[in-house]
Structures are given as C-alpha cells and as structure tokens.
Amino acid sequence: MATNKKTGKWRKRTLAVRGGMMRSPFQETSEALYMTSGYAYESSEEAEARFKGEIGGYQYSRFGNPTVSMFEERMALLEGAPVGRATATGMAAVTAVFLSSLKTGDHIVAARAMFGSCLHVVEQILPRFGITYTLVDGADTAAWEKAMRPQTKLLFLETPSNPTLALVDIAAVAKIADKHGALLAVDNAFASPALQRPMEFGAHIVIHSSTKYIDGQGRALGGVILCDKKFLDDHLQVFLRNTGPAISPFNAWLHLKSLETLELRMKQHCENAGRVADFLGRQKKVTRVLYPFHPDHPQHNLAKAQMDGGGGVVAFEVAGGKASAFKLANALNIIDVSNNLGDAKSLLTHPETTTHSKVTQEERTALGITPGLLRISVGLEDAEDLCEDLEQALKVA
Numbered sequence: 570m571a572t573n574k575k576t577g578k579w580r581k582r583t584l585a586v587r588g589g590m591m592r593s594p595f596q597e598t599s600e601a602l603y604m605t606s607g608y609a610y611e612s613s614e615e616a617e618a619r620f621k622g623e624i625g626g627y628q629y630s631r632f633g634n635p636t637v638s639m640f641e642e643r644m645a646l647l648e649g650a651p652v653g654r655a656t657a658t659g660m661a662a663v664t665a666v667f668l669s670s671l672k673t674g675d676h677i678v679a680a681r682a683m684f685g686s687c688l689h690v691v692e693q694i695l696p697r698f699g700i701t702y703t704l705v706d707g708a709d710t711a712a713w714e715k716a717m718r719p720q721t722k723l724l725f726l727e728t729p730s731n732p733t734l735a736l737v738d739i740a741a742v743a744k745i746a747d748k749h750g751a752l753l754a755v756d757n758a759f760a761s762p763a764l765q766r767p768m769e770f771g772a773h774i775v776i777h778s779s780t781k782y783i784d785g786q787g788r789a790l791g792g793v794i795l796c797d798k799k800f801l802d803d804h805l806q807v808f809l810r811n812t813g814p815a816i817s818p819f820n821a822w823l824h825l826k827s828l829e830t831l832e833l834r835m836k837q838h839c840e841n842a843g844r845v846a847d848f849l850g851r852q853k854k855v856t857r858v859l860y861p862f863h864p865d866h867p868q869h870n871l872a873k874a875q876m877d878g879g880g881g882v883v884a885f886e887v888a889g890g891k892a893s894a895f896k897l898a899n900a901l902n903i904i905d906v907s908n909n910l911g912d913a914k915s916l917l918t919h920p921e922t923t924t925h926s927k928v929t930q931e932e933r934t935a936l937g938i939t940p941g942l943l944r945i946s947v948g949l950e951d952a953e954d955l956c957e958d959l960e961q962a963l964k965v966a
C-alpha cells in the first residue's frame with residue numbers, strides 16, 4: 570500500500586484533501602472504503618510476526634483498519650498532533666481518555682460549562698471508580714490553579730462551550746497543567762481544527778465529536794482522540810484494543826471525505842453565524858446575543874487570539890422566558906427544532922428543556938442557561954433566508 574511521505578511541507582488545505590492517503594495497488598483517486606472485520610496472512614509465520622509486532626499490518630478492525638487509519642492520520646495532521654485514534658462517538662473518545670489514563674485516587678479539574686454527557690461521566694461515572702473531581706468556572710484562571718491537588722492528573726475543558734459559547738484561555742490552563750505535571754485535554758468539537766488547534770496553545774490531548782462539524786451533514790457518529798506517542802503507548806492503545814469503542818470503517822470514510830471540505834464549510838458557517846448574530850443583536854425582543862466573534866462577547870479578545878473564526882453556533886435570549894422561546898421556535902419555517910449541531914441545516918434548541926434538562930436548576934443558573942435562552946447551530950443556507958425566518962418568528966414570540 571502506497572503511503573504519502575511528503576506531508577510535512579504541506580499547508581492545511583492540502584492536508585485536508587490529501588493528508589494520510591494510502592492508495593491500494595488499484596491506484597484509486599478517492600480513498601477506498603475497507604469494509605472488513607479481519608485480515609488474512611500469507612502464512613502462519615506472518616500471522617505470528619504481526620501479533621508480535623515484528624512486522625506492520627492489520628490484524629482485526631477493532632485494533633485498526635486502513636480507512637480508519639487514513640481518517641486518524643488526516644485528523645492528526647490537521648490538529649498538529651503526533652498521533653490520532655478514532656472512536657465510534659465523541660462520548661466514546663471522552664470516556665476512553667478518562668478511563669484509560671485515570672485510576673482510583675486520581676483527581677480531575679474540569680470547566681463547569683461542558684457537554685451534558687461529559688458532565689455525567691465526570692460527576693456520576695468516574696466517582697464510582699474513586700476518581701474525584703472539582704468543577705471550576707473555566708474563564709477564571711485563578712480558579713483552575715486553586716483547584717489543583719497533588720492527585721490531579723487531568724484537566725478537561727471545552728471551548729467554546731455548549732450552549733453559552735463561554736471560552737477558556739487554553740494557553741493559561743495548559744501552563745497550570747504543566748506546572749503540576751498534569752495533562753490538559755480539550756474538547757474541540759465546536760471549533761474544529763479549521764478554527765482552533767488547541768495543541769498550538771499547549772494542550773496535550775484534543776478530543777472531537779466528529780459527528781458535528783467534521784461530518785458536517787448530520788449523517789454519522791464518530792469521535793477522535795489526538796495525543797502524543799507516550800499517551801498512546803502508556804494508556805490509550807491497550808485500552809481501545811481491548812474495550813472496543815471502534816468506529817465503523819464506513820463512518821470513518823464519511824468523515825475522512827468530509828475533511829476535504831471542512832475549511833470551506835467552516836468559513837461559510839462563520840459568515841452565516843456572524844450575520845445571524847448581528848441580526849439578532851438589532852432586535853428589541855432579543856435581550857442577549859452570545860457569539861465569540863460578536864464585539865460584545867465578554868471574551869471577544871480571547872476569541873480573536875485563539876480562534877480563526879467564531880464558529881457556527883449562536884446563543885440568544887428572548888424576552889418573555891420559556892413561553893416566548895417556544896413560540897419563536899414553533900413559528901420557524903426553515904430552521905428546524907433539533908438538539909444536534911454542526912449540520913448543513915440550521916437547527917435550534919431550547920437548552921433548558923432539552924440538552925441541559927438533567928442539570929440542576931442551580932447549575933443551569935451558574936452556566937447562564939435561562940428560560941429564554943435559545944441556541945442556533947447556523948447552517949449553510951442563505952443567511953438572508955435565515956434572518957427572515959427569525960424575523961417572522963420573533964414577531965410571534
């Protein structure tokens with residue numbers, strides 16, 4: 570199988586299209602989909618040598634698969650990471666990072682504003698194994714430092730975070746992790762490597778739900794872990810091999826091919842989201858607009874420093890609480906009511922009653938999730954049509 574060896578000199582757009590490509594002897598131009606569970610050997614001696622690791626080659630698709638390898642390699646090149654491993658979902662990636670590297674007695678520090686299921690893993694599952702946690706306001710760098718203990722092994726954050734688009738200063742938190750000999754893992758699902766590469770700011774591990782902007786068309790679930798060779802060898806590889814959160818080669822192929830257009834799509838998501846945020850900012854019934862590249866975002870300068878664009882998600886608050894929010898959502902003609910994000914189709918959700926309904930009222934208040942808050946994942950439709958749709962729905966609200 571022919572592997573590409575020149576990637577070191579390539580720019581990001583070229584890497585997104587060609588990075589990690591392996592051609593079979595048929596010399597196909599488009600990456601092949603290897604829909605196989607197993608692999609045959611020329612001889613028993615060859616099987617023995619592959620299992621001993623004396624020669625390369627695949628053994629079983631729970632351990633590795635050529636299509637999955639191409640996706641992992643392309644993701645690693647785009648994030649500037651030494652290695653990558655793909656998983657069945659974003660949550661499988663998050664859980665694998667935690668459970669492969671932590672043990673009883675260890676402590677983690679995490680930003681409170683995080684994806685609902687990540688919060689569940691941190692608060693409900695890890696403590697069952699004697700792994701304790703401290704949640705902090707991610708924007709408060711001093712709070713991270715204060716939460717550190719001798720047992721702290723891992724720091725975890727999401728930036729921008731769901732659903733209020735709060736940011737965390739990756740470089741500042743990475744410095745704290747380094748000082749205490751801990752690792753920093755960043756969930757980069759909202760920005761994607763097209764807009765933010767956490768390793769450039771010192772993060773040790775990057776996690777993706779490729780279900781979102783990497784797929785970009787709402788078709789397939791997937792996750793990715795990017796890390797260095799040491800984390801892979803010491804923790805991740807053996808864990809993934811034996812616990813089996815493997816991605817289907819089909820889903821890996823979809824996401825691999827999607828990377829070819831990631832930058833183009835993200836550029837358009839950012840432009841559309843910026844236009845929607847500006848439009849919402851001018852509406853009387855809208856009491857708050859949250860978008861990282863909007864001038865009145867409280868961390869606008871940090872957004873400009875660590876992101877190449879504001880992303881596709883905009884949150885806003887309508888006057889009149891839940892009743893108004895529901896009326897607005899129900900009156901939309903183009904934008905769908907859906908809790909997913911990162912789709913070409915614009916999707917709107919009411920976090921209080923959906924994605925964050927299992928979070929306590931106290932935590933919701935701390936996170937700024939009010940009854941009137943709505944989150945739009947701005948898609949790739951014409952921004953004018955989206956603004957007109959919101960305008961007519963706001964009249965009803």
Ligand SMILES: *Cc1c(COP(=O)(O)O)cnc(C)c1O
Nearest residue numbers: 658659660684756758778780791
């Ligand atoms: C969706 C999402 C996840 C979970 O990913 P799945 O692919 O749904 O398992 C984790 N983190 C963030 C920020 C997400 O948006």
